[in-house]
Amino acid sequence: MRIQIEGRDLPATKDGPQADALRLANVHVGVQRAKEVVDRYPAWADKTTWHLAITSREVDGLLDVGGDWVHGRPGARFLYLSWGNVTGTTFEMFRRAKLMFTDIPTDLLRAAHDGNDVLTAGLGLTDLAGGPICARVRPPAITWSLQ
Numbered sequence: 001m002r003i004q005i006e007g008r009d010l011p012a013t014k015d016g017p018q019a020d021a022l023r024l025a026n027v028h029v030g031v032q033r034a035k036e037v038v039d040r041y042p043a044w045a046d047k048t049t050w051h052l053a054i055t056s057r058e059v060d061g062l063l064d065v066g067g068d069w070v071h072g073r074p075g076a077r078f079l080y081l082s083w084g085n086v087t088g089t090t091f092e093m094f095r096r097a098k099l100m101f102t103d104i105p106t107d108l109l110r111a112a113h114d115g116n117d118v119l120t121a122g123l124g125l126t127d128l129a130g131g132p133i134c135a136r137v138r139p140p141a142i143t144w145s146l147q
Contacts, residue, residue: 001056001065002118004147005031005079005099007048009124010041011132018130019044025085029125029132032080033068037091043083043132048125052079056113063113065101077101081125083132095134099123104144117146 007029012022022043030040031050041048054067065077072078078100084093099121101109112119123142127133133141 001054001112003052003054003069003079003112004118004120005048005050005052005081006120006122007041007050007081007125008122009126010043010045010048011126011130012043013046014126014130016130022132026087027083027132028086028091029081029083030091031069032071032082032096037082037084037093040086040091063109070101075102081133083134095132097125097133098136099142100136100138103138103142108144108146111146115146120145120147 012019012027027043028040029043029048030037039050052069054065054069056063056065064074069079070077071080078098081097082093083095084091108119111117121142121144123137125133
C-alpha cells in the first residue's frame, strides 16, 4: 500500500516571535521510520510531501497494516510526524504528531489495500497556538483521500 502525506501551513512560515524562535532553533519535521526520523523539512518550508510504502494484510476479516513506518499495536496503528531541533547531523526530537489508521475511513483504507491508488493525507502542520502540530491529529484537521 502506498501512502502520501502532504503537509501545509508550517509554523515558521508566519511572522512573529514564535516563528522566529523555530527558525533560530533550526526546527525540522520528518516522518519516523522505526526509531529514526527521516525525510526532514525545515519548519519554514512552503509544504512537505512524504511517500511511504507500507504492508497491509487481512487478519480475521480485518485489515492490518505494518512495516517500518507503522507504529502501535494491532487495532491502534499509526504514523509519526516528528519535530526536532537540528544541529549539524543531530536531530533532537521534542514533539510528535500521530496520524491514526483508525481515523481513515474504512472504504478508503480497503480501496488502497485492494487497488493501485495512493492513500493521501492532507493536513496543516501548525497548531492553534501557532506551534508545531502534535498529539493525535484527528479529522477534520486531517483529510484522507485516494489519488
